[in-house]
Amino acid sequence: MKTIAVEKAYDLARERYAEIGVDTEAALETLSKISLSLHCWQADDVGGFENPDATLGGGLAVTGNYPGKARNVDELREDLQKAMSLLPGRHRINLHAMYGEFGGQKVDRDQIETDHFIGWVDWAKAKGIGLDFNATLFSHPWADDGYTIASLNETRRAFWIEHVKRCRAIGAWMGDQLGTPCVHNLWLPDGSKDETVSRFERRRLLRVGLDEIFEQQYPEDHLLDSVESKLFGIGSESFVVGSHDFYVAWAMSTGTMICLDMGHYHPTESVADKVSALLLFFDKLLLHVSRGVRWDSDHVVTLNDDLRALMHEIVRADALSRVKLALDFFDASINRVAAYIIGTRAAQKAMLLALLEPTAKLREMEKEGDNTGRLALLEECKALPFGAVWDAFCLRADVPVGEDWLDAVRKYEKKVLPKRES
Numbered sequence: 001m002k003t004i005a006v007e008k009a010y011d012l013a014r015e016r017y018a019e020i021g022v023d024t025e026a027a028l029e030t031l032s033k034i035s036l037s038l039h040c041w042q043a044d045d046v047g048g049f050e051n052p053d054a055t056l057g058g059g060l061a062v063t064g065n066y067p068g069k070a071r072n073v074d075e076l077r078e079d080l081q082k083a084m085s086l087l088p089g090r091h092r093i094n095l096h097a098m099y100g101e102f103g104g105q106k107v108d109r110d111q112i113e114t115d116h117f118i119g120w121v122d123w124a125k126a127k128g129i130g131l132d133f134n135a136t137l138f139s140h141p142w143a144d145d146g147y148t149i150a151s152l153n154e155t156r157r158a159f160w161i162e163h164v165k166r167c168r169a170i171g172a173w174m175g176d177q178l179g180t181p182c183v184h185n186l187w188l189p190d191g192s193k194d195e196t197v198s199r200f201e202r203r204r205l206l207r208v209g210l211d212e213i214f215e216q217q218y219p220e221d222h223l224l225d226s227v228e229s230k231l232f233g234i235g236s237e238s239f240v241v242g243s244h245d246f247y248v249a250w251a252m253s254t255g256t257m258i259c260l261d262m263g264h265y266h267p268t269e270s271v272a273d274k275v276s277a278l279l280l281f282f283d284k285l286l287l288h289v290s291r292g293v294r295w296d297s298d299h300v301v302t303l304n305d306d307l308r309a310l311m312h313e314i315v316r317a318d319a320l321s322r323v324k325l326a327l328d329f330f331d332a333s334i335n336r337v338a339a340y341i342i343g344t345r346a347a348q349k350a351m352l353l354a355l356l357e358p359t360a361k362l363r364e365m366e367k368e369g370d371n372t373g374r375l376a377l378l379e380e381c382k383a384l385p386f387g388a389v390w391d392a393f394c395l396r397a398d399v400p401v402g403e404d405w406l407d408a409v410r411k412y413e414k415k416v417l418p419k420r421e422s
Contacts, residue, residue: 006391006401013388020358020377024389027355030320031393036289036347037092037132037183037326040099042339043079044070045332048098048139050107058138058189059233061297064333068417073101075420077123082412083340084127086405088397089348092129094183094326095120097136097167109136110162114173121177130180132326135167137188149209150190150202150241157209160188164213168223175222183286183324185259186213187228191236202241210250224324226286227251228259231266233296248278257284261328262306263292272309276317285319288328289347298329301343307350315354338409349390356386 014024041048045062048054049072056062070076080093097109100116107116124131137148137160145151148160164186171184190206214225229244230236244265251258258278262271271287278285287310291299301307314323327347331339358377365374394401400408 002401003395006388006395009385009388010392013385013392016385017356017389020381020384021361022356022358024356027352028389028393028396030355031348031352032089032397034320034325034348034351035089035091035130036344037094037324038080038083038340038344039094039327039329040076040080041096042327042330043076043336046096046139046330048096048136049073049100050098050102054139056139058143059191059235060138060189061234062330062332064331066332066334066336068413068420069332069336071420073099073119078416079337080340081127082409082416083337083344084129086341086399086408087344087348088394088399090129091344092132092180093120093124094132094134096134097163097170098139109140110159110166112163112166112170114170117170117174121174124174124178130178130182131174132183132185133167133171133174134185134187135164137163137186143189146192146235147190147202147241148188149213150188150206152201152205157205161209161213165216168213168216168218168225172218172223181221181224183224183226183257183326185226185228185286185326187230187259187261188242189233189236190241191233192239193235194238196239199239199241202239203246206241206246207250210254214254214256224257224284224286226257226259226324228261228264228286228288230261230264230296252281255283257286257324258282259286259288261288261290261296262310263288263290263296263298263328267292267294270309271306272313275310275313275319275323279317279319279322284322284324286324286326287314288326289343290328298331300329300331300334300339301327301346303346303349307346308353311347311350311354312357315351315357316359335409335413337412338406341405341409348393349386352390352393353386356384356389357381 017024046056070079101119102116142156151157168184171182175182227247229242229247230240232240260271260274289301291301293299327343362374391401
């Protein structure tokens with residue numbers, strides 16, 4: 001009966017959208033081809049598997065202690081597989097370097113190799129999905145003073161530069177092995193809690209380090225590089241070396257992709273507004289979809305105004321082929337698998353809303369100076385039955401419709417997660 005109800009509701013919604021010139025079938029076809037990169041660190045609270053006694057550092061904080069977090073790579077993959085089975089579409093997995101399989105051996109970050117990620121590549125091949133990758137420049141004794149590549153200690157700088165070089169090589173290998181470009185994103189926590197006198201020197205060191213790291217070039221069908229800025233962090237409230245201005249200037253001079261993280265800007269600053277500005281000068285952008293509440297708190301993504309604005313700007317700029325979308329949040333206060341599904345579905349819903357907008361009609365109104373009609377139509381679109389189109393998308397993808405996915409997560413929670421508490 002539910003299937004029939006969903007199909008009937010969709011038929012009515014399709015007719016309603018057709019009245020304003022929107023083809024819902026075309027929107028669904030486009031949405032089915034959009035892959036999100038699911039971040040592995042939600043499953044284990046950004047712990048990684050290098051050292052079971054390691055503590056989270058680099059100004060990152062995960063709150064909550066919901067039972068059942070992944071304790072090893074197998075459990076993490078189990079959670080990811082469960083989440084993907086309840087999501088429409090085919091998505092990617094985003095790894096941090098500290099999630100390698102090290103066989104219980106101490107392998108420092110300047111020594112990691114492709115061998116430590118063979119298991120991930122084999123798993124991705126079996127699932128038919130792509131992998132993305134990130135160097136890990138936090139949660140390490142040599143990052144405890146707040147600096148890595150911008151450190152004044154030459155030994156530590158060399159250590160971190162070597163780490164990122166190796167991560168880029170691993171990412172390129174992943175892209176080659178899987179037949180889909182691996183996005184390697186670089187974020188580093190370098191900065192200071194209080195007033196800093198040597199800002200220029202720290203940024204000079206970062207520029208020199210980046211120039212050395214990126215001297216080795218890889219084919220774009222194997223590796224896509226990006227750099228990610230931040231406004232501030234815990235322990236870097238007064239000064240962040242890798243600011244937005246720094247990275248835009250450096251990336252523009254080198255042809256490197258910029259990553260915009262939705263939690264890395266001032267709460268009143270619009271990340272959506274940056275998309276069209278930067279796409280005039282960059283071929284591609286990486287977007288980290290997150291939800292900051294008062295600060296970069298990386299809450300689970302919800303269908304809020306910021307997310308809707310971001311997806312609308314991508315579609316309005318005809319930039320779907322030029323934008324890479326990745327999730328980036330970590331919440332240990334709720335079921336971690338549910339967090340994946342809530343956040344991913346929210347991002348997909350926001351994209352669907354953007355695809356269902358009568359953009360051509362709105363552009364024509366704007367061109368003719370009909371600002372009254374433009375605003376009126378934008379407001380009326382908010383009440384159109386997009387939920388019926390979303391339900392049809394899930395039904396066609398053979399995943400639970402509506403809140404039915406929560407039942408599957410509850411069963412998984414009762415069957416699988418208790419075993420991790422022993």
